[in-house]
Amino acid sequence: MDGMSLCWVSDHTGFRGIIKNSASDFVVTEINMHGQLVSDVEADCSQDSDNIESEQEKAHPIQKKRMKKPEKALETFSGLPIFDKLKDANVVHGKVNQTADSNLPESAANSPSLQVSETQGGTLHLLLGSSLSEKLEKFASLAKERKAAEQEGTEDKASLLLGTFEEKCQRAAIHLAVRQKFPFLKTVTSCGEIEVRLDPQYSELCQLVSEEEANGFFGFLDSRDRSSKFTFQSDQNKEHRKAIHHFVSKYFGKLVETKSFLEQDGSSDKAAVITVRFRGKITSGRKRNANDCQAVPTTYTAFTLCKVNMETLEAIACLASELGVVASDFSYAGIKDKKAITSQSMVVKNVTINRLKAKQLSIQSKGLNVYNLRRATEHLRIGQLKGNHFSIIIRNVSKHQEDDPNTSLADQVFEAIENVKEKGFVNYYGPQRFGLGQNVQADQVGLALLEGKLVEAVHLVFTPEEGDDPVNQAKRHFIQTGDAKGTLALMPEYKTRERMMLRALNRYGNNREGCARAWLSLPHSMRVLYIHSYCSKVWNKAASFRLKTYDLKVVEGDLVACDNLEWDPSNQDNSQVHIVTTEDLKSNIYSINQVVLPMPGNSVQYPCNKLALWYQETLAQDGLKECKFRIPALQLNIPGCYRRLLAQPQQLLFRWLEDKEVPFTKEGCELVTDDSKQPHEVRDSLSVSFSLNSSCYATVCLREIMKCNV
Structure with missing residues (x-):
């Protein structure tokens, strides 16, 4: 994560390996609010769009099975x-x-x-x-x-x-x-x-x-x-x-x-x-009463989207083009990895099940798959998911160069998996959170926006990377000439975000007002993503400072989640957190797993220990000493939220892969193999699977397991 000083939870040795060797090595499946894999959600039995009542009755077959007594009303x-x-x-x-x-x-x-x-x-x-x-x-x-x-x-x-x-x-x-x-x-x-x-x-x-x-x-x-x-x-x-x-x-x-x-x-x-x-x-221009016309109900169609080696926003642009709607008609619970096979829920507005079904083959030709089509009652919201399930293959598994040559690689892998299964990992935001490129990252754009430097923020978005691909050619043209119209002609169709901004710049100019219009042309969720990226960077640094200063123990002034089981990380309400007191420490009622750190914002409580001064100094160094975390010109308000210091993977399993799938023993680390082969000689690829809560990163979990940046 860009050379940032990061901390570990466990002290095992770990191992080396390669992830994301191909998209099929990194499979991500979203877990919906009911705890189901979205790939398993049932579709409507009836696709008759003319019979609205029958579709509404079948809209949520899974939910009906899970309905509790109060919902029978x-x-x-x-x-x-x-x-x-x-x-x-x-x-x-x-x-x-x-x-x-x-x-x-x-x-x-x-x-x-x-x-x-x-x-x-x-x-x-x-x-x-x-x-x-x-x-x-x-x-x-x-x-x-x-x-x-x-x-x-x-x-x-x-x-x-x-x-x-x-x-x-x-x-x-x-x-x-x-x-x-x-x-x-x-x-x-x-x-x-x-x-x-x-x-x-x-x-x-x-x-x-x-x-x-x-x-x-x-x-x-x-x-x-x-x-x-x-x-x-x-x-x-x-x-x-x-x-x-x-x-x-x-x-x-x-x-x-x-x-x-x-x-x-x-x-x-x-x-x-x-x-x-x-x-x-x-x-x-004229008043109309209820008798003039009857309101047409909005149609929402939910589906599961499977994409390969494609950004979520790029996939949405393809779907919008195929269905003849705008990108903002689609809603989703979270952005998924690009270099991966991912499955996630989506909802599209004003598109019927039959219309989407008729476009399935055409959509499939674009490298996308939509299935489990079903009627929905409303759009999805960012964060409206339980988490994600990951199935990952780590290739070329080997020891670190400095490792003891007499120690078994299988033992090192087993120890690493068991430690993380028991103790968890530091809940850092992963590198995907900050990605735009190597020269400019999203958190730099977010900082420029918080400082009110709207023109500079636009130029950061269009800063080219190394290479001569069409996207970088278009960005280089804009930086050199400021010609929004010419750049728009060069920018590939799938770069939805850049094209929306260029249209606004072409219409309103490249001055501050024009740049403000360019930012406002993006959906709110996309604009705020840059601010959240900066705040995530601050959170990562705060987590490292917290662990280096106080280690893995609860100290006075820490913030802890009041309800360890039902705590909602998306809620910024201060009543959800409690400041640890001296009496709390004597009673030993809180654990490190309940400690949370705030994401900067205008409605959060900061810890009452050395972290309080750290947050103040860090924001001041970035020129945000007087920042209110509101940008009226861009209609952005950043209340902030709380995030657990540690995260815990669920259902963490692993197995070694060979040309032939050979089962392993109950210990989980020894294969039934030819006795003449040493364990480290046959262990080349490792299959790891686990589930994480929403906003937790698989790459960060693997980093803790392997004890190296992945």
Whole structure:
């Protein structure tokens, strides 16, 4: 990793070998959120795109098998689907005017109120089960009094996890049911898991109006009834009305609009009421109502993509060209290695199963394979996977030159595998995280972006490498001439990222504004990748400093994951980490496997030991002392996250390969071979397989096993 001083976990000798001798030597298969290999996911039995209902029923056959009791709530409720029942629930908004064309609001003599039918209580029992719904009731009662954290004792904030729900319609039903019964709560979904919290917007509104009015207003929003209006109580205080207008505009301005009307009751006081109504949808310069047209539902088709010796973005460009869609219509959970055979889940928007199926042979001619076609309900998100399974062949296995010649190579391999299986490895980011080329790496581009040097960052992207291939010819032309149009003509079609930037540069120019437009032409996930690359480089250095300073022991001021089993590395919430205290050390309750280090960002907690000063000095040396990790010009916000210091491979297995596949003994290191052959003479290639959690790198695991850079 570019000469960086890296650390080891184990002190075994290791061995030498060659990986990625060919793409078939490095096979990567994604593991989805259910713990399944994506190559094993079942496809739809029916491919009839005209029968949408039947496809939706078969959309997730695997998920249905794994469905838990609370998810059975999708069945029916009183003869109607749950979601429809919730939409039709008896919710009456005080001061909701059902006549949209009325010029004036109704009288505000009566206080607004929200009367929720007991239906919601029964619905929540069906959706969540009696135990969880009772827990939700208790949480709501405590949260309403602002004493949830204190009463629960161990919680740092008022929140409750309801569990994971795979289907989008399930989550929608739960969101609606919770809001209708408890307007002061909000529900948040992360990777299918629903969390309930106090709604800060509700609390803020309650500082301006009564609780009944707040209930009525949020119930009005949930109804989505564009024919209705909502009115707040009569108010003589202009400044107070202004504050309400500002609140509604700030949080819901894109959805609704407000207007004040003077009361016409004959009184001399200038009392007025605020009326809220939904904004009309505007298309082609004119307002359209719901009767003008019916919304066409978005089609999502999921599939497994297998690629060989090809970058993920290059594969997407090929698929987009074949299907006649844009690259941004594809979503994926993670970028896979180039020099490898990889299988991963993808979702494409607005492409039916039949259309994709018809293009399978044409896509196959491009060196790609798409299979396990199935209907999906939404796009994939980066990080929406459990991990990856690796099957790797290490060729020309031999000892290091300085190794003891009397030690068996087989023994060294066995010791290395067993040590890493037991102790794990330092969870460094692998070299793929930083790759653009040898002259310029992605972290250098990320640093330039964080410094606000947008023009320099563009030039770094187009810095050529050694060689005279078409890509380097095009980059060299741009650096020498600044001619975006000419460079675009030279740049190969598969270089999607560079071509998007060149189109923007050709249109807007090469100045700072044009370069900003060039960066904005890339999808958000691609722009932020450069920033993450820089932050990953800092993390790697921090991990080495941490291990050299404190070794493999937990020390005061370390950050540890609060929940060792269910901790989510993609969540930057500081409540997920705990600062180790002197009392914790005496109790010996934390292990090195729970220690985490922060990726730099604007929302992370840094360790409270020597690492705190190290982070400050490192960022300052890179010119980021005052960096807020926000780049408004590029619409980038980097909150940061936490990453475990050590990683652990699962199902780590190995076997020696020969011309004939000879089994090995229960010890895992000795082959049944001709006694006249010495073990080191027949051990040439080694097959290793293991699974890693998401964002962990196989090359880093192999580095620990082999005790050399691979």
